[in-house]
Amino acid sequence: MEGVNGTIFAYGVTSSGKTHTMHGDQRSPGIIPLAVKDAFSIIQETPNREFLLRVSYLEIYNEVVNDLLNPAGQNLRIREDPQGTFVEGIKEEVVLSPAHALSLIAAGEEHRHVGSTNFNLLSSRSHTIFTLTIESSPCGEVSEGEAVTFSQLNLIDLAGSESSRAETTGLRRKEGSYINKSLLTLGTVISKLTDGKATHIPYRDSKLTRLLQSSLSGQGRVSLICTVTPASSNSEETHNTLKFAHRAKRIEIQASQNKIIDEKSLIKKYQTEIRRLKEELEQLKMGIITDTPSKDTAEDSIILWKQKLEDGNVKLQSRLEQEEEAKAALLARIQRLTKLILVSTKETQTSRFSPHPGPRRRHSFGEEELAYLPYRRRDIVMDNESNELLLPVEGFGVSLEDSPKEEKKNRKGLLNWFKLRKRDGASILTSSEGDKSSLTKSTAPSTPIGESVNFHAEPRISNSLAGENVSADLFSIGHGEFPSGSIHGEEIPLTSGKTIDHVDLLREQLKILSGEVALQTSVLKRLTEEAGRSPQSESIQMEMKKTSDEIKGKKRQIASLEREIAHATLGSKGKADKLELSPSYPELLEQLNEKSFELEVKAADNRVIQEQLNEKISECMELQAEVTHLKEQLSQALEAKDLLSNSMMQNNRGVNHAVERHADQGSAVPREVSMEPLQKQQQGLQSIEVDELKQKVSELFEIKAQLEDRNQKLLEESTYAKGLASAAGVELKALSEEVTKLMNQNEKLATELVSLRSPTPRRVSSGPRGARRESMSRRHEPASRRDTNNASHEREKALENMLMEKEQKEAELQRKVEESKQKEAFLESELANMWVLVAKLKKSQGYEHEDSEAKHNVS
Ligand SMILES: Nc1ncnc2c1ncn2[C@@H]1O[C@H](COP(=O)(O)OP(=O)(O)OP(=O)(O)O)[C@@H](O)[C@H]1O
Structure with missing residues (x-):
């Protein structure tokens, strides 16, 4: 959290508990959930800084780097820059809460390569690296040249080394050889690092050591967890693991703080964009106000202006609509960007009632989000409300314990628990006040890069009355607190008490309806599961249809209530004093936007669940038909077998009788005995x-x-x-x-x-x-000699x-x-x-x- 890189990795023979150590289970969470929770706790305890957290999750499988958060990101390349090695094109998700981060890990685990070996039914066949990137800067605007603190926490679950004695074949053998090779390289790198004389460290011999290069040789902190198994058959591996640990202990690294100034800092990018958008918004507002004819009138003409405004509201509406839309879009973008930057809620607890808003508040994760983690012992930041929220978690644990079969099926403790928890999360979370943002946040797209603003700008309320205070107040509202506290009348003195009461009443109704919708959604989910188990049960189908109809009806009611609230706010707006009403209006606007956003997400969730349900039902039907068919075949075969054996027995008996009879009669035995x-x-x-x-x-x-x-x-x-x-x-x-x-x-x-x-x-x-x-001689040579010559x-x-x-x-x-x-x-x-x-x-x-x-x- 202070800008120093950290790496924790688990090393050991297969099945010795590396994944258990890193991920843990429901009752004892592992290093990853603990680290994530700690990071968010520290943010909560640091009121004067703002943070931006993002995560990535990758695996190295058979020397190929795959992105676990993005199934399309396969065989990624490792690159280098002055800050160290990095994986090109890896997806990074901005996280808003521990639950959000854990949901991403759970999603990533779905894509991890796991296989059963002789030693472990669910053996990790790849090394995984979960990286939490933390950026932080002092609260408020960061000037251009100011550095941002930047650090990365790498949490690594290595695949287990495998003994050569392991009786593996085919793919497992291939995976095992890749695993062993990379672990061997890791061992070599570590021993060379401890040997002061070594000039060349073979980081490049494996992807694992290449990615760990900056951690092992650089300026971060490293923790190595060695896991051993008590099995005597593994004593050799245990010895090797201990030797590895002994060597690794001797590595000396200098930890130092990282600061970055360049454009790599996402927090800085967001801050700059927020500043730019705010300026744009200000300009837009100035434009609206300048266009308003009565801006500069005197005190008594304000009343006249109000009157006029009420009368000509409809006319103005169409004129302002365009600006409103642009403003709403800008607000939404600012809001979304602002939400991604995390600050402690502590500071604003005190500043909430202050007439001058304190340091800007961005998204604050609530304790309810930390309650996702099944902790017995809560930190001092957790209050009674959070403990209440923890109860369903424990209840949930009981249900898991009740079904050991289910537990057997579970992939890896906490991950599975989280998946189940997430599924049931809607009912648990929405049943408690002030926690409405968690589900939305965990399901909503978190990184608002790109210009698409997923914002529901339905209430076309002219906020010209809110005036310049809009921005300042809006930015002082913490995301985690608005639904329960700040919208109530006690905090914001309003002149139109009746209207506020009415609005509050409507809001209460809205809350109740939302709670009911959430409850019925969870009922629908339960029914879906039941339908999966017995797909032919018509009563379940009927009940599901009824429930989904009810949900739809309630959603319609919610929509009409929201419209009513908007109208009521609009109606009261004219009557209310400009200065008194201004602080509540942005809150209402924000609340409405939040609600509509939440509803959209829930509706989308519902649609997805419905689709999944339909798919599951059809799958179940198919399976059921198949099972029936197989049963029929089996029974036919059994019948045939019985009949055959009976007939054979009868035949034998018949033959025997015939033999006996014919023997008695003294006649010959007939060749054929009649058959049925x-x-x-x-x-x-x-x-x-x-x-x-x-x-x-x-x-x-x-x-x-x-x-x-x-x-x-x-x-x-x-x-x-x-x-x-x-x-x-x-x-x-x-x-x-x-x-x-x-x-x-x-x-x-x-x-x-x-x-x-x-x-x-x-x-x-x-x-x-x-x-x-x-x-x-020619003259004197005889004729015979001449003949010879010829x-x-x-x-x-x-x-x-x-x-x-x-x-x-x-x-x-x-x-x-x-x-x-x-x-x-x-x-x-x-x-x-x-x-x-x-x-x-x-x-x-x-x-x-x-x-x-x-x-x-x-x-
Ligand atoms: N401390 C522990 N307490 C309870 N169960 C444990 C513990 N350590 C390991 N286990 C259980 O042992 C089994 C194997 O552990 P795990 O999968 O974590 O091993 P691993 O070292 O990651 O193996 P591999 O390298 O093959 O992936 C799992 O079922 C796990 O739940």
């Missing part, structure tokens, strides 16, 4: 069933045989392809050998050719001496031809080699494809085989 037609029918049915099953089995066998055939063929094809490939390989080898041989031969021939050709160049190169010798020339030519032939052959062979290489590659790829196909078929056959086996087993 029913028995025959039964047997016929059975035989049909058996035939069908046999047919199915034979079909399955056929499919199996077909698959086996296909498989066989594929195997054959693959073997053939393999053979082809190996043959191609052999051929290739032979070809390459031949090529090598030919090349060798070629080389030999080439060398031979060279050697044969060599005399000619030698002769050339033998120089002048040689040439002379040659010419001499023959060698021919041989040379022949060799040359052979060489050419060889070369051609070689080229051809080379081409062949290339071709066979290509063929081999093609065959190899074919073979690979074939293997893939075989593998696929084997797989599918495996599944089908399993299926058929399963079916076979079932049959």
Whole structure:
């Protein structure tokens, strides 16, 4: 609350009580509800500051960040800014009361991943982080450059570490491995943080540590709650948890206060907007007053003006209508924004009667809202009225205890309690005075970002008489107090006592009617539940219809009463003195607006409940029909079984008798013993069933045989392809050998050719001496030598031809080699494809085989 970040997380083995510690149950609330309650108590105890609280709720499931407050927010990204890591696009809801915050948690829990494991029926399969962001500033206007105190409280429920011995399969195993991995990273980060020498801390190794980075390394406070289970089988995990705790204890963090000046502060944004809207409103009012012809008249002309105003009210009405609408919209927006900023009600308790309104009052949560929390011991801020409000809670607890079965079904203690409490909340809350805002607030959209103003501006009352005091007084009214206290005549002296009495009477009637509507709504809810249990009960349906008709009638009455109140206020307005009436008018306006808003919300609630009811009824009808059908089938089957066994027994008896009779008579036993037609029918049915099953089995066998055939063929094809490939390989080898041989031969021939050709160049190169010798020898060489030369020339030519032939052959062979290489590659790829196909078929056959086996087993 003082601007220091805080983190509390629960660590421990699965089923050791982390969720119980964080959420608690009806009788002992956990850390989250306690923290939320504390935050609101502190606001109550801090009269000189105003606060804005917002919450977000996320889970990390299988290393994916999901927004639990917004089911559409899946797989969100983690980003960083100077203030630390944050989740981009996460939904943040402004909260107005502990009940409101808890309702959001309950809604978020609906989306959390939970699954049953060997150890825990409702095991958390994800880490959850509930973040409460608190902004505060001194009461009153905050100037532009002034910093706002900003802090975040992260309440983390970690998923439990799982022992490798856990017999988990499939999805659970996958979840378990993600959980263990992130917890391992957390352990590593913590041990590195405690080891002063470590330079790199692996925050980025898991989403959990990344999100916790600013908490663990930054300037906040951290509390680690380690949960252990007394089971001896978990002693190893307990030891590990204690070691983790021991390491974590040694981390040293410097806590410091955060202040923000930039536009990130929502409180500042709202304050600026309120200021702007107020200015606009002032301008609008000035416009209206300037337009009014008698603004500057003297004292005695005021009476005349009043007279005129009464007479020309209808005319003025249409003229002022537009401005009224704009004003109402602005007022509503201011009111809505103002309500989001929380201040203590203590200060205004004293300033309420003061002629000069004290510090501006914004929305004040009442004690009745704190009473949502089932506390035995109430804090000093709680008064008798709140204790009265607590009684239904305890009553409620008794009803829960009475039904242990229901309790078994409950998800997680307090969350479930809250959900149930919320459902029954209408009757409990509206039955007590001054608590009308709680339900509205918890169901109303809380963040008024965007320009849509959900405001019922029905009473078109000219508040020109209220004058400039409107804004000042309006802003001094606390949301929590107006319905009971400030609207009464004692506080605001009015000259027209009768009118005020009448208005009070009408208001009382309105209150009673509202109470009745709330009561009947709760009756309707109860009836809805009953109808869910026995959907065919016509009396319940009738009663429900009657109740909803009554509710509608009462709502009509409420609407007419509201109109009457508006008229009465309008009528009395002319008579009342301007200055005396001015303080009550905005209150009345606000009250009317509140009422209409409340009614709208209730009507919407009612519609939703009605729809849900209809859905549930149709669901129940369907289920009922299904159950009846199944029962019929079962009884038929049982009957058939009985008949069959009876008939068999009778048959046996008949056969025995026949045997005995025929034995007595000394004749042969007849082959067929007559059967009753029913028995025959039964047997016929059975035989049909058996035939069908046999047919199915034979079909399955056929499919199996077909698959086996296909498989066989594929195997054959693959073997053939393999053979082809190996043959191609052999051929290739032979070809390459031949090529090598030919090349060798070629080389030999080439060398031979060279050697044969060599005399000619030698002769050339033998120089002048040689040439002379040659010419001499030529002259003297015999004819036989010349013949030899000719023959060698021919041989040379022949060799040359052979060489050419060889070369051609070689080229051809080379081409062949290339071709066979290509063929081999093609065959190899074919073979690979074939293997893939075989593998696929084997797989599918495996599944089908399993299926058929399963079916076979079932049959
Ligand atoms: N202190 C306690 N008092 C009463 N019941 C408890 C306590 N601690 C745990 N339990 C019960 O034990 C069961 C398991 O507890 P819980 O679900 O909180 O375990 P967990 O550590 O969150 O498990 P997981 O990691 O699997 O989610 C719940 O039924 C819970 O109500």
